[in-house]
Amino acid sequence: MITPFVYEGQPYRVLFGHGTLDRLPEEAARLGCNRLLVLSTPDQRQSAEQLAALLGSRCAGIYCGARMHTPVDVTEDAMALVERARIDGTVALGGGSTIGLSKAIALRTDLSQIAVPTTYAGSEMTRIIGQTEKGEKTTQVTAKVLPETVIYDVDLTLTLPARLSVTSGINAMAHAVEALYATNTNPIVQLMAEAGIAALYRGLPVIVRSPGDTEARRDALYGAWLSAVCLGQTSMALHHKLCHVLGGSFNLPHAETHTIVLPHVLAYNAPAARDAVEAIKRAIGGPGIAGRIYDVAQNAGVPVALRDLGMLESGIDRAVEFALANSYANPRPLEPVLLHRLIANAWAGVRPDHDTYKQ
Numbered sequence: 001m002i003t004p005f006v007y008e009g010q011p012y013r014v015l016f017g018h019g020t021l022d023r024l025p026e027e028a029a030r031l032g033c034n035r036l037l038v039l040s041t042p043d044q045r046q047s048a049e050q051l052a053a054l055l056g057s058r059c060a061g062i063y064c065g066a067r068m069h070t071p072v073d074v075t076e077d078a079m080a081l082v083e084r085a086r087i088d089g090t091v092a093l094g095g096g097s098t099i100g101l102s103k104a105i106a107l108r109t110d111l112s113q114i115a116v117p118t119t120y121a122g123s124e125m126t127r128i129i130g131q132t133e134k135g136e137k138t139t140q141v142t143a144k145v146l147p148e149t150v151i152y153d154v155d156l157t158l159t160l161p162a163r164l165s166v167t168s169g170i171n172a173m174a175h176a177v178e179a180l181y182a183t184n185t186n187p188i189v190q191l192m193a194e195a196g197i198a199a200l201y202r203g204l205p206v207i208v209r210s211p212g213d214t215e216a217r218r219d220a221l222y223g224a225w226l227s228a229v230c231l232g233q234t235s236m237a238l239h240h241k242l243c244h245v246l247g248g249s250f251n252l253p254h255a256e257t258h259t260i261v262l263p264h265v266l267a268y269n270a271p272a273a274r275d276a277v278e279a280i281k282r283a284i285g286g287p288g289i290a291g292r293i294y295d296v297a298q299n300a301g302v303p304v305a306l307r308d309l310g311m312l313e314s315g316i317d318r319a320v321e322f323a324l325a326n327s328y329a330n331p332r333p334l335e336p337v338l339l340h341r342l343i344a345n346a347w348a349g350v351r352p353d354h355d356t357y358k359q
């Protein structure tokens, strides 16, 4: 049944394919940018330098200091270069960390942004910016930080290690899963979410076996894009709140934490999110959805237990307390005993099934 909804299109321009990066100079010209700053992490410096060469005279600087969680001191360092080199736009080559830095610069300057994502995290499709200062992460939502142009080039993801591809891909899948049952979901988002989960579920196991498989890489990046749109269009629920709490309070890595938590939240929410469950079953080709997503991670050899990320057992009670501290929309009400079971199971790495979170 189609229930009433609001759909709001976003003003970004998206290029998707193989070799699409070659079109960067024309995209820069289209935005009227002549003095671009290229951004990356230290690990991706070499790729950033190649990208700068492609831009030629339109490149006015390279900054390779992007770090996870957008530390404000890194942004201030980059801002000094923005001012000194009279930068008129940024090109972010990388994952959520680099795109976060680009967004932080846009927040302060309103400069145009071209994002060239090389992971599946999805920040390029959202108006969300999280920044960290003195160990505290704050989040804002503003149209100022949405990149004007996003270039998805499948070829750039071939170097993403298989294990990182799987955790980043399940991180993307989580956006689509929560979009299916979001309070502000809509039919377009639901179509994209289902197609996104299907493409990721198809692509990730193949990437594990054969990291250079271009078709699987195309599936995964396409699924990541669709899931990122879902993230940008809807409000996330228990899964994202829990990962935010775990990441912030226990300093756990972003994509790995999402990978461990998603099957548990899915099993927990399933009884209260029937339509979402049906969509996911169609996407992955059958029942037992929580366990099958867990299996994708386990078969890839990535951590399926929070304890393997270094979280201590004594943290479980604290995590439950933090997760219950603020109220937020979730298809199934948060029941403290079951939430405790969920976090304890995620900590121990138990494979969830449809009975795991029965009353």
Ligand code: NAD
Pocket (backbone or CB within 6 Å): 041, 042, 043, 044, 067, 068, 069, 070, 094, 095, 096, 097, 098, 100, 118, 119, 120, 121, 122, 123, 124, 126, 127, 128, 129, 130, 156, 157, 158, 159, 160, 161, 164, 168, 254, 255
């Ligand atoms: P990341 O950007 O930190 O990348 C992880 C590592 O992979 C880095 O060392 C990077 O250099 C390397 N890497 C990236 N692409 C590569 C490639 N193709 N080949 C080889 N190495 C590559 O990690 P991430 O998971 O993409 O992003 C996580 C960050 O993004 C977190 O801070 C998270 O909060 C943020 N995020 C924000 C939003 C939002 O909407 N604001 C959405 C998702 C994630």
